[in-house]
Amino acid sequence: MRELGTALRSWAADGVGVVRVLERHGFGTVESGQLLAGTASGAVAGLLYRGALDVSARPLVAAAAAAPQTREAHVAEPDALAAGLACAGGATLLGHPLPAAQADALGAALEAGSPAALVSAADGAAALVLTGPDLSARTGGLGSAELDDAAARAAAGLLRRGATATERVPAGDVELLVDLWVPVPSVLVVGAGAIGEALAAQAGLLGWGVRSASTVDEATAAVADFSDADVLVLLDHAPAFDATLVAGLRGRGFIGALGSRRTQAARRERLLAAGVTEDELARLHGPVGLDLGARSPAETAVSIVAQVVAARSGRGGSALAGSEHRIGG
Incomplete structure (x- = not known):
């Protein structure tokens, strides 16, 4: 994640797209906090499910730098096993832009190995980055103070578990996608x-x-x-x-x-x-x-x-x- 953080900071001013897992089925036990980031020109950092989703995810990164979109990805059993996953599966991938300020803040936190959270609406229309030991520093926003506060509460609740997590959280009429990264124990x-x-x-x-x-x-x-x-x-x-x-x-x-x-x-x-x-x-x-x-x-x-x-x-x-x-x- 520290290498990904360095990449995010270096690309922040030029425009960054990120791809996250909105929903998945199968694959067996997989780690939370999967993130792929890149630029419209094709530079990519990070990894989704050991690279098994690259065929769908990598083109989505470049497109996501311009506008949010979702894409379905499916991995057959032989390809999943070859990548080191337990079984076949599928995922709904969310790609969306990460503005310069949010990309820099998230990159700095990941690079330093400190807690960080990336929160967006399920459609990727806006993004909020939370950083710091208690995630009190906010960069960006979801369109309203109420949504930002709901996102902060959700991320803080996950942080108390002390583990990296990916969860979808209801917030009124909106569903938020929360990716939280915490330091290795x-x-x-x-x-x-x-x-x-x-x-x-x-x-x-x-x-x-x-x-x-x-x-x-x-x-x-x-x-x-x-x-x-x-x-x-x-x-x-x-x-x-x-x-x-x-x-x-x-x-x-x-x-x-x-x-x-x-x-x-x-x-x-x-x-x-x-x-x-x-x-x-x-x-x-x-x-x-x-x-x-x-x-x-x-x-x-x-x-x-x-x-x-x-x-x-x-x-x-x-x-x-x-x-x-x-x-x-």
Whole structure:
């Protein structure tokens, strides 16, 4: 996304078209926040579904620099599998212009790796870019203050999940398409041992950042600077690290702590005595992890990152077979 951000900034003054996924069916699990951008002259950056939609999407980018339009794209099973997707599928693509100010603002945020949202009406007639840690900076508009406020509320709600998302949101008589990009999660592991090593390996497999801290001061300072995308996994049971938890529970991000129920109960009493409220304490995931029956450090690491994924998506971590949610996000 940072390379895409650089491209957007370099093209902003010359006119930019973007292509986004308005609706899709099939393809299996795919990442949200898919975006293709380019110019009328044919320059293109970004990727939609591993390039499987290029035949339809790339010509649409050039056309979208001038006017909004939609296009249907279908990918057969062999082509989908060759691109690395799970199965065949189809998508309704929305292409629309991105004015210079919005292109520059979105590009700068993506280039810097900071949160950003692109919101438009479902017909692509206007675009609003929201940037900053809490998406409070607005560039462009959707035609009315009411729509801009509705878009900002929708994007802020998605941001609280801490994950990149693409959603269609009703706003009165209009439907908005919201693409939100957030930084890749960074896991702070406090404490040493086999579980910490397994967590680092599992986070690396997911493409997440990993760092460690061994002292209370170091850990507390890091947690105090957390964004919504950051994750604390406290492995050390020492009461001194209660200070780190207090900072985390009064701040942002996913706050998790390992330990038996007995350890958690004692920790809870200490935190309450330190002035932590019940509402703040409700943010503590302890014992951290989903109930997968994990026995080894590696399995425990899987249960922890699974809970992080579920929490970021607003899900409970139940079996897909018993869920009514859409499979794949």
